[in-house]
Amino acid sequence: MAMLLMGLLSCLILLNSCAISVISWQPNDQDASEMATLPDYDQYLGEYLKPGDSLALLLDYDGTLAELTSHPNLTQMSGEMRQALRNIADSGKAFVAVISGRDVDGVKEKIGLENIIYSGNHGLEVLYPNGTRHNQGIPNDVAGNFDKMIDHLNREVVHHGSWVENKRVSITFHFREAEQQYVEEMARRAKEIIESYGYRANEAHASVEGKPPVQWNKGLAAEYILGTSYDPSWRQRKVIFAGDDTTDEDVMQMIKGSGRSFRVTKDKALVTNADYKIPSVDAVYHLLKWIEARIAG
Numbered sequence: 001m002a003m004l005l006m007g008l009l010s011c012l013i014l015l016n017s018c019a020i021s022v023i024s025w026q027p028n029d030q031d032a033s034e035m036a037t038l039p040d041y042d043q044y045l046g047e048y049l050k051p052g053d054s055l056a057l058l059l060d061y062d063g064t065l066a067e068l069t070s071h072p073n074l075t076q077m078s079g080e081m082r083q084a085l086r087n088i089a090d091s092g093k094a095f096v097a098v099i100s101g102r103d104v105d106g107v108k109e110k111i112g113l114e115n116i117i118y119s120g121n122h123g124l125e126v127l128y129p130n131g132t133r134h135n136q137g138i139p140n141d142v143a144g145n146f147d148k149m150i151d152h153l154n155r156e157v158v159h160h161g162s163w164v165e166n167k168r169v170s171i172t173f174h175f176r177e178a179e180q181q182y183v184e185e186m187a188r189r190a191k192e193i194i195e196s197y198g199y200r201a202n203e204a205h206a207s208v209e210g211k212p213p214v215q216w217n218k219g220l221a222a223e224y225i226l227g228t229s230y231d232p233s234w235r236q237r238k239v240i241f242a243g244d245d246t247t248d249e250d251v252m253q254m255i256k257g258s259g260r261s262f263r264v265t266k267d268k269a270l271v272t273n274a275d276y277k278i279p280s281v282d283a284v285y286h287l288l289k290w291i292e293a294r295i296a297g
């Protein structure tokens with residue numbers, strides 16, 4: 001009997017160790033596919049950016065430098081990403097500008113580095129490292145409607161998990177946490193309300209943005225930042241941009257032919273102005289590490 005029990009016990013131990021070893025051999029499909037699709041930046045940029053070149057590096061924030069989350073307040077940039085960005089900004093070989101849909105002080109707070117140009121509200125606000133600010137002019141009658149527009153949105157379309165982000169000169173109506181059955185109608189009505197107050201409405205990631213009717217976008221903001229940071233011959237300079245959203249397409253269009261741009265997306269069918277698609281925030285981190293090493297010469 002004792003022999004039988006010992007035999008049974010050793011069988012169980014063997015089975016257990018087999019099970020553990022089987023589990024440890026299971027590949028993580030997500031990691032494996034991510035590794036396989038990590039971009040080859042030598043191939044993409046090797047001819048464009050030579051060792052020791054100086055560079056203007058323009059970046060979006062949400063979905064590019066930091067993973068998207070259910071609430072913008074929860075979004076955080078990793079310590080590794082921050083360090084890579086700091087190394088590039090402090091290298092003396094590059095200037096870095098982050099152009100975000102957030103308000104300019106909000107994006108600066110998220111990134112927390114001094115030696116960077118920050119632009120908020122899709123380029124309507126620019127904040128330079130020396131504290132100088134530039135704001136695009138917004139017509140007074142439209143600016144006067146801003147609070148009324150927010151009140152109206154709060155009254156009518158903020159329910160079942162949706163909410164309005166007040167960015168001082170523009171708004172974002174978020175419905176990524178809203179119950180699915182209400183999303184289509186609340187997005188349609190939000191657009192109507194935004195437009196009724198003289199603002200422009202456009203759809204973004206699970207949201208509708210309301211911006212002042214100023215002929216301005218991230219592309220024009222990028223051009224303005226490059227023009228004020230370099231002499232007018234900046235088109236001869238090396239410019240790299242990465243962004244994940246439709247609003248970033250204006251920057252990609254603006255530097256097309258002279259710079260290099262990356263659209264962060266997993267959608268292989270997506271039509272973009274970008275020179276290359278890259279799959280993830282992690283791929284952006286590897287882009288920064290590649291640039292950091294390259295400009296060091």
Ligand SMILES: [Mg+2]
Pocket residue numbers: 060061062063064243244245
């Ligand atoms: Mg983004």
